Amino acid sequence: MTIKKQNISTDYWFKIVCQLLERANIKINGNQPYDIQVKNNNFFKRILQQGSIGLGESYMDVWWECERLDIFFYRLLRARLDQKIPAKFTDIIRIMAAKLYNLQSKKRAYIVGKEHYDLGNDLFTNILDPNMQYSCGYWKDANTLNQAQQKKLELICEKLQLKPGMRLLDIGCGWGGLANFASKNYNVSVTGITISREQQRFFQEHNKGLDVKILLEDYRNLYNNQFDRIVSVGMFEHVGAKNYSTYFDVIKRNLKQEGLFLLHTIGSNSHGFNVDPWMDKYIFPNGSLPSMIDIGKSSKDKFILEDWHNFGADYDKTLMAWYRNFLTTWPKLKTNYSPRFKRMFSYYLNSCAGAFRARRIQLWQVLWSHEGIEGGLNVPR
Numbered sequence: 001m002t003i004k005k006q007n008i009s010t011d012y013w014f015k016i017v018c019q020l021l022e023r024a025n026i027k028i029n030g031n032q033p034y035d036i037q038v039k040n041n042n043f044f045k046r047i048l049q050q051g052s053i054g055l056g057e058s059y060m061d062v063w064w065e066c067e068r069l070d071i072f073f074y075r076l077l078r079a080r081l082d083q084k085i086p087a088k089f090t091d092i093i094r095i096m097a098a099k100l101y102n103l104q105s106k107k108r109a110y111i112v113g114k115e116h117y118d119l120g121n122d123l124f125t126n127i128l129d130p131n132m133q134y135s136c137g138y139w140k141d142a143n144t145l146n147q148a149q150q151k152k153l154e155l156i157c158e159k160l161q162l163k164p165g166m167r168l169l170d171i172g173c174g175w176g177g178l179a180n181f182a183s184k185n186y187n188v189s190v191t192g193i194t195i196s197r198e199q200q201r202f203f204q205e206h207n208k209g210l211d212v213k214i215l216l217e218d219y220r221n222l223y224n225n226q227f228d229r230i231v232s233v234g235m236f237e238h239v240g241a242k243n244y245s246t247y248f249d250v251i252k253r254n255l256k257q258e259g260l261f262l263l264h265t266i267g268s269n270s271h272g273f274n275v276d277p278w279m280d281k282y283i284f285p286n287g288s289l290p291s292m293i294d295i296g297k298s299s300k301d302k303f304i305l306e307d308w309h310n311f312g313a314d315y316d317k318t319l320m321a322w323y324r325n326f327l328t329t330w331p332k333l334k335t336n337y338s339p340r341f342k343r344m345f346s347y348y349l350n351s352c353a354g355a356f357r358a359r360r361i362q363l364w365q366v367l368w369s370h371e372g373i374e375g376g377l378n379v380p381r
Contacts, residue, residue, distance in 0.1 A: 013044035024079035026072060034071035038064045052082070056278035056351075060343045069347065070320060073354025120336060121202050124175070126329035127322045131177035132202075135234035135264060136315040136363045140381070145321040148314070153181045156231060158380045159307070159367055160260050162186040166228035169193075169254060171219050172235025176203035176212065183210045191227070193217040220246060225254045229261070236265040237287050244290065244298035252302050257370050261303065265290060266315070267362040283348050289361060303368035307379040312362035319353035 018028060027035045038044075040063040046054040058064060066072045076082065128134055129149040137148030138155050156178065162168065164187035170179050173192025176199070183190050190212040194200055203214045219235075220243075230251055239247050251261050268289040275288045299305070326333075326349065330342060337345075355361050367379065 011041075011044065013048055016048060017044045020081055021076075024075040024081055026075055033068040034066065034075055036064050036066045036072065040064070052276050052278045053281065056282065056344075056347055059347050060340055062343070069350035070316075070323075070353045070357070073351045074357040075354075077355055077358035077360045121175075121198055122336060123333060126333060127325040131181060132175035133177050134174055136266075136311070137318045137321075138311060139314045139317050140311075145318065145325070148318065148321075149177075153178055155380060156233070156262060156264065156365070157182055157186055159365070160229045160231060160262055161377075162188050162229060164188065167191070167226075169222075169225065169227040169230045171222075171230065171232040171251075172238075173199075173203075173214060174234070175199050176207055176214050178231065178233060179203075179212045179214065180207050180210060183212050188229075191215065191225075193219060193222070219250055222250055222254050226256050227254055228256055228259050230255050230259065231262045231264070233264040234266075236263055237284070237289055239290075240286065240288050241290075241294060244294055248299050248302050252370075255370065259370065260306070261368045263295075263364070263366045263368075265295075265364055265366075267291065267295070267312075267364045269360065269362065279348070279351075282344055295364075295366065299368065303370060304372035305366070306369055306373060306377050307365075307367040309365040309367075309379070309381070310362050311365075312356055312359065315356040315363050316353050319349050319356065323349040323353070 014028075021027065021036075026032075029035065029037055040058070040061075043058050043063045046058050046063070048054075050057070124132065124134065129137075129146045131149055131153065133149040133152065136152070137145060138152040139148045140151065142148040142151050160168070162182060166186075166188045168179075168182055168188045168190045170182075170190060170192040173179050173194050174196075176192055179190040179192045180203075182188050188211075190210075192203075192212065192214040194214060194216060195218065197216060200214050200216050203212075236247070255261055266289055268291050271291040271293045275284075280287060323346065326345060334342070356363070367377070369377075
């Protein structure tokens with residue numbers, strides 16, 4: 001039953017939440033699509049006491065509704081309301097743990113694969129494009145998700161200046177879409193690595209006869225393979241600050257002296273432990289978003305920076321396209337997934353879209369060489 005404002009107008013928690021939301025022009029039980037409709041009186045106390053976890057879990061518990069979650073989060077983050085609520089003790093403990101322990105060690109590396117990327121190939125084949133790209137599309141000169149992802153693959157291959165006969169290493173290759181595309185269109189030999197058994201199985205079942213092999217392997221186990229080019233798309237977010245330097249050491253020892261390395265990653269505007277508690281618990285366990293400082297410090301004295309390209313606003317369009325596909329195909333998917341999962345996945349896609357729209361997080365493509373390309377590179381856009 002919908003709560004009427006007059007029944008709780010004197011409530012302490014209600015007043016605080018209303019005051020916060022007013023800064024983003026969001027109302028409780030308002031008429032705008034980004035206003036929230038509260039169904040449980042305990043919602044207000046819960047989010048103030050539990051922060052991000054409370055907000056996300058209460059949505060999963062159907063304590064509140066919002067017609068346009070993406071706009072709600074855009075407004076909330078643009079107004080920086082997430083910074084107005086004091087840090088919770090549990091969040092402080094998580095930050096301390098991340099600083100003290102390596103949450104992305106070799107033993108823990110496969111956790112995110114099992115908990116997210118292995119959710120089900122039926123889910124991802126229904127929401128992604130035919131190339132199975134689970135990363136930001138490039139919407140310049142594109143009108144559809146398929147076009148945007150095709151443009152992204154072309155952009156990466158052109159930035160890497162792939163030539164027939166080259167050996168390409170794809171670290172965090174997903175379902176092998178980039179490996180497939182590069183092999184077919186640029187006649188290169190590709191080795192991909194993933195920490196998801198489902199991703200490996202999918203590629204092996206759907207891509208026969210290509211000069212591509214997909215390995216179930218941790219990146220730290222790669223030694224002196226001497227590839228012409230190395231690419232890593234949407235994987236660096238799972239590396240963790242304690243492993244950034246090791247990650248670039250792996251690239252250095254596996255890349256030929258005249259080679260190029262392209263990193264495609266989500267990035268944070270701020271330096272430090274950058275992960276949302278709800279996202280860490282339900283979507284990407286042990287993940288952390290790097291800052292420009294993180295990337296610069298961990299790559300310095302190892303590579304020469306050739307190019308840094310930010311098209312984070314394109315991730316908003318990509319996520320909303322995935323969400324539309326998710327809703328369209330839900331009648332097929334619901335036989336394997338619960339209503340609670342639907343709310344969780346919808347919350348995830350829309351909250352991320354709002355964050356990119358608010359420009360609170362970015363999408364970077366960064367290109368390096370060992371010693372610097374003489375005369376520089378003409379990098380495509």
